[in-house]
Amino acid sequence: MRTVIAGGHGKIALRLATLLANQGHEVVGVVRNPDHRADVEQTGASAVVLDLESASAADLAPVLKGADAVVFAAGAGPGSTAARKDTVDRAAAVLLADAAAQAGVRRYVLVSATGVDQPVDPARGEVWAAYVAAKKAAEDALRGRSDLDLTIVRPGTLTDDPGVGKVALSTGPLDRVDVTRDDVAAVLAAVLEAPGTAGLTLELMGGTDDIVGAVAAVQK
DSSP: OEEEEESTTSHHHHHHHHHHHHTTOEEEEEESOGGGHHHHHHTTOEEEEOOTTTOOHHHHHHHHTTOSEEEEOOOOOTTOOHHHIIIIIIHHHHHHHHHHHHHTOOEEEEEOOTTTTSOOOGGGOHHHHHHHHHHHHHHHHHHTOTTOEEEEEEEOSEEOSOOOSEEEEESSOOOOOOEEHHHHHHHHHHHHTOGGGTTOEEEEEEOSEEHHHHHHHHOO
């Protein structure tokens, strides 16, 4: 399997690239900063430098040619502005979908966030509200597309603790429980191997279910 990860230097993306490369898959990480190329390559993936905020779908499509799947794991990150939440967390996700369509790639896994369907607490501020709005808008834009086999994964609050290999995964609401980035990456790897998850929006929290079994249980 050849998988292209947008936002290839992100914490989840690097973990996912490592897992997939160790399983013998071909992985490409798309990064904005050329200084991040080495970190991506250390995972066993190859790296392509392309700024998703300024690139066109035609620029990105050749990178996706021959891929079996794409994963959107990009984000504007802490300290970014409300404007960049939109240009990265929403617009770049749509750009990846447009490029995938041009390249003939149907399988798309979107890393979103839990709570995007809920009202935003005003106390969290403008930037947080923009982040939630961008994630929700990305989901809405991609969910209606007939040219994608889309799975949306909505993790809860992320931690850098070691993964435990167990999660809670559901197509319905879940109680909020922190989840490790290791376990999120493992779920994404399992979802990529599970075509029956296409069309699903999955809430992901820390839990007690084996990851492979949890993914198998939600398949249509």
